[in-house]
Amino acid sequence: MSRIASRRPSPDEYHANESIERYLSMVEGDDVLAILHAQMTPLCEVACRLGTDQIDQRHPPYTWTIRQVFAHVADAERVFGYRMLRFAAGDPTPLPGWDENAYSARRFGLGGKLSKLVEEIGWLRQSNILLLKRIRPPAWEQIGTADGKPMTVRTVAWLAAAHLQHHLTIIQQRIGEV
Secondary structure, eight states, X not given: OOTTTTSOOOGGGBOOOHHHHHHHHTOOSSOHHXXXXXXXXXXXXXXXXXXXXXXXXXXXXXXXXXXXXXXXXXXXXXXXXXXXXXXXXXXXXXXOOOOHHHHHHHSSTTSSOHHHHHHXXXXXXHHHHHHHHHSOGGGGGOEEEETTXXXXXXXXXXXXXXXXXXXXXXXXXXXXXX
16 A cells, blocks of 8 residues: 555645635644544543543533534544545445434434444444555545535545544543643
8 A cells, every 4th residue: 555645635636625624634644544543542542531421411512412423423434434435436426415413313312332432433444444455546546526526535534534633622622631
């Protein structure tokens, strides 16, 4: 696997907008495979420091509990993986966006036991890393469309890293660690 393939995406690899630029700038480093792997340690550390009283508490202005955020992260990891698979295969079918609030509203209970959600995120992340390691370097440049926006496999991988970083930062703020 070439580190060139896992490098940061250039602006011509995605539909540039302020939201994507802000997200991508949250992630430090130059090798998304290393970043995706390394993020699991702080995720587990934060989860271990959470008290049961914190997990289901809402912290305004946020509308989700921390447990719901972890469930959302698992859902998003699945969506990112599916997009990477489809784009890497050269599937030209445009993929719709997904309504994260609708997923949250229809989930069983409050989202599952936190330890099981962390385990699920870990397995999904590992699956996505293995997918990225399996595809040939040119496939990282395959462009697909999601939510009406063209982007490469590489961009989706970096957005997966940025998404987790975004939510980890928010959780740390909510529990007073940042």
